[in-house]
Amino acid sequence: MDSLVSDVVALRDSWVGELVESRLVEFRKAGSGVPSRLFRELCFCLTTANCGAESCLVVLDEVGDGFLLLPEDELSSRLRELGYRFPNRRASFIVEARSHISSLEGVLSSGDSGEVRDWLVGNVRGLGLKEASHFLRNVGFFDVAIIDFHIIDLLVGKGLIKRPRSLSRRRYLEVEGVLRKIADKAKMSLGELDLYLWYLETGKVLK
Structure with missing residues (x-):
């Protein structure tokens, strides 16, 4: 987990951090x-x-x-x-x-x-x-996790979870708990973390 946290923090301190922050501003505006x-x-x-x-x-x-x-x-x-x-x-x-x-x-x-x-x-x-x-x-709620196959692939690749056969509610919340620990270590919200993880997997920062 620590290596992933380091990767995320390094991105936050790079030009990617500015792009992520601009996305977060967009999301807050959409919510209002x-x-x-x-x-x-x-x-x-x-x-x-x-x-x-x-x-x-x-x-x-x-x-x-x-x-x-x-x-x-x-x-x-x-x-x-x-x-x-x-x-x-x-x-x-x-x-x-x-x-x-x-x-x-x-x-x-x-x-x-x-x-x-x-x-x-x-x-x-x-x-x-x-x-x-x-x-x-x-729309500006940053304390829930968006768990798709990109995020699953990344977490499996880092050895943080086993690949689930399906994402039941229970399993979704378990994976969200893992992501919450990563976010806490990186001192950021789940919503912000998602953008960095997506960038690590795809090289893009999307909405």
Whole structure:
């Protein structure tokens, strides 16, 4: 674990640290935005399940307010035109999630991150723990972990965990606990740590 902490701290002290800090500022601003902006972030995280983040960023930019306004069949067609992998299913999830637009601000201010994450998973169809954590991080909640295959690969490669067959809730929280220990040693939040770990695995700092 100490070697990984050293790698992360070295990145923080390099030019990568400035890029990460700019991302964190963006996330804080998004969290104080209007409900429509919060919903667009939610839609982005809904689209990232089993899809690459970079391609989903393109989808987010291209669809824009269509996430809020397009009928389900038109949204599905637009996603298909953009080469998105699951146009029908995600369009259905997004249209259904519109019922929560007006309540998102209240939910985000109603409890701690764990409670809010559980609410999102329980009430927004298509959000698992990873996607809900991703949404929370992108709107300024930095004390939950986004655990995807990049993070799993890195932790397995460092000998910090055994590769899980699947990420059940119990296993997700166990891996999150490992990441929390790393974050504590590096004196940073889980949200900040995620950006550095992603950079170590991919050479990129994405949202």
